[in-house]
Amino acid sequence: MQTSKRETQLNLKGVSVTYGDGHRALQPTHLSVARGEFLVLLGASGAGKSTLLRSINGLVRPDGGQIEVHGLPGGAVSARNLREHRRRCAMVFQQHHLIGRQTVLANVLMGKLASRGSLASLWPWSRADKLQALAVIDRVGLLDKALARADTLSGGQQQRVGIARALVQGPNLLLADEPVASLDPATAQGVLTLLHDICKKDRLTAIVSLHQVNLARLFADRVVGMRQGQVVFEGLPAQLTKDVESSLYARTGTATATSTTESLVPTLVHA
Numbered sequence: 001m002q003t004s005k006r007e008t009q010l011n012l013k014g015v016s017v018t019y020g021d022g023h024r025a026l027q028p029t030h031l032s033v034a035r036g037e038f039l040v041l042l043g044a045s046g047a048g049k050s051t052l053l054r055s056i057n058g059l060v061r062p063d064g065g066q067i068e069v070h071g072l073p074g075g076a077v078s079a080r081n082l083r084e085h086r087r088r089c090a091m092v093f094q095q096h097h098l099i100g101r102q103t104v105l106a107n108v109l110m111g112k113l114a115s116r117g118s119l120a121s122l123w124p125w126s127r128a129d130k131l132q133a134l135a136v137i138d139r140v141g142l143l144d145k146a147l148a149r150a151d152t153l154s155g156g157q158q159q160r161v162g163i164a165r166a167l168v169q170g171p172n173l174l175l176a177d178e179p180v181a182s183l184d185p186a187t188a189q190g191v192l193t194l195l196h197d198i199c200k201k202d203r204l205t206a207i208v209s210l211h212q213v214n215l216a217r218l219f220a221d222r223v224v225g226m227r228q229g230q231v232v233f234e235g236l237p238a239q240l241t242k243d244v245e246s247s248l249y250a251r252t253g254t255a256t257a258t259s260t261t262e263s264l265v266p267t268l269v270h271a
């Protein structure tokens with residue numbers, strides 16, 4: 001997908017992250033994502049995928065660079081700006097982060113707090129809010145479970161609730177951090193199919209980190225491969241050759257891994 005000819009939804013300019021212990025988990029990173037693009041992040045454990053996703057929505061504060069979502073700066077200084085930025089950048093987490101003893105409906109309504117602040121939870125939800133939440137619950141195929149406790153649902157169903165909670169925010173960008181990592185292969189594909197279909201129908205931009213390369217090949221418009229906090233591959237799923245794959249997942253410190261990765265950087269990034 002040529003981002004230059006399309007509306008840019010996300011623009012990262014030299015964004016870097018260094019954690020409090022001094023570890024630089026994200027090297028200065030440039031990335032442009034077009035509206036409606038379904039981008040998949042691949043890379044071994046510790047490559048920096050979560051750090052990249054969390055820096056985009058402000059859960060992690062970058063120590064350098066700039067982030068623009070929908071032409072507006074992210075990570076802004078005031079609490080209100082940060083809240084609005086987080087509303088625009090909804091997150092789906094691997095472990096759902098649902099409140100088990102609450103109903104599906106109550107969990108989905110939590111997504112609306114992203115734009116209103118947690119104090120809003122002290123007041124009852126309006127009929128309009130509930131109808132909107134029920135509409136997204138219907139979209140993820142769980143209307144009959146709307147009043148069931150979240151902890152009575154299967155893992156796949158719980159992740160659908162996580163997706164509904166993100167959608168109810170009305171985001172411009174959906175960030176999903178290994179959303180299907182804890183599901184069996186068939187359920188994982190079902191949940192990702194649902195997520196992909198909704199994003200394509202709504203022209204919602206998505207960045208999804210995955211460990212399953214086969215799913216990246218199936219669903220990605222574009223793949224970004226990371227290694228040691230750097231983007232080392234950017235390309236179409238068809239360009240994700242076995243060599244690229246081996247290099248992304250090779251163990252750190254082996255001579256082969258290092259030389260293969262180094263050779264990928266200049267040829268594939270910014271190609």
Ligand SMILES: Nc1ncnc2c1ncn2[C@@H]1O[C@H](COP(=O)(O)OP(=O)(O)OP(=O)(O)O)[C@@H](O)[C@H]1O
Nearest residue numbers: 019021023025043044045046047048049050051052
């Ligand atoms: N809060 C933190 N403080 C210090 N270091 C961290 C913190 N979070 C992550 N790291 C380190 O930053 C690096 C990147 O971690 P990150 O979680 O972004 O990788 P990842 O590619 O998402 O891995 P995984 O696939 O296992 O989730 C790792 O070396 C990790 O140990």
